[in-house]
Amino acid sequence: MNLPNLLTLSRVPFLFLIAVLMYWEFRFADSLAFFVFVVAGLTDWLDGKIAREMGIISVFGQLMDALTDKILTVGLFILFLGLGVLLDWMMFMVLLIMSREFLITGLRMVAAAKNVVLPAEKAGKIKTVFQIMAIGALIVARALEVDWQPFVTIDLDWAVGFFYYGGWSLFLIATLLTVYSGSSYMIKYWRLFFGSNDSSSK
Numbered sequence: 595m596n597l598p599n600l601l602t603l604s605r606v607p608f609l610f611l612i613a614v615l616m617y618w619e620f621r622f623a624d625s626l627a628f629f630v631f632v633v634a635g636l637t638d639w640l641d642g643k644i645a646r647e648m649g650i651i652s653v654f655g656q657l658m659d660a661l662t663d664k665i666l667t668v669g670l671f672i673l674f675l676g677l678g679v680l681l682d683w684m685m686f687m688v689l690l691i692m693s694r695e696f697l698i699t700g701l702r703m704v705a706a707a708k709n710v711v712l713p714a715e716k717a718g719k720i721k722t723v724f725q726i727m728a729i730g731a732l733i734v735a736r737a738l739e740v741d742w743q744p745f746v747t748i749d750l751d752w753a754v755g756f757f758y759y760g761g762w763s764l765f766l767i768a769t770l771l772t773v774y775s776g777s778s779y780m781i782k783y784w785r786l787f788f789g790s791n792d793s794s795s796k
Contacts, residue, residue: 597641598648598655602641602662603658606662608634608637613669617677624740625742628730638663641655660699671688672688677736679761680765684765687765697776698776701779701780701783712779718779724764725765731757732762734757739754
């Protein structure tokens with residue numbers, strides 16, 4: 595197990611640490627959860643950078659990098675539903691995201707079994723950026739609401755509302771991009787499900 599793969603896999607325990615912090619009722623717990631989320635995001639950048647510099651890019655590393663990203667983001671969306679950070683009706687959007695991520699992960703595994711590495715699509719990368727921004731905004735909103743608002747003299751209602759509505763808006767955009775990118779991916783590589791590896795030449 596090399597360093598880039600360890601950094602990749604670290605995003606799974608980071609998910610549980612963020613969950614513990616956001617459920618744990620002590621001051622600055624949510625602020626600390628935001629810090630942990632930032633660290634988890636940095637590992638996503640750092641593992642690829644180190645792998646390229648050391649020349650140890652592997653199919654396993656590429657698959658696990660994509661998989662741990664999905665575990666972190668989807669896991670946090672489920673956590674937000676449980677905490678009320680996402681509204682109840684947004685459960686449908688979370689289910690759409692989960693369905694897309696499982697389907698694409700399955701498609702990548704089928705491709706890997708045929709020695710085909712499916713590159714990340716531009717729409718998928720943009721979708722991930724919006725997911726990350728939505729998560730960050732919603733953790734900040736909760737941190738302002740729980741960690742700071744009760745203990746400061748200035749009114750933070752506007753900031754709390756700004757980050758909540760901003761996070762929900764980003765989440766909506768991320769969901770739309772998720773459906774679009776997933777549909778495009780499935781259409782482009784659907785032959786892999788039917789025993790053909792023609793897409794490897796694309």
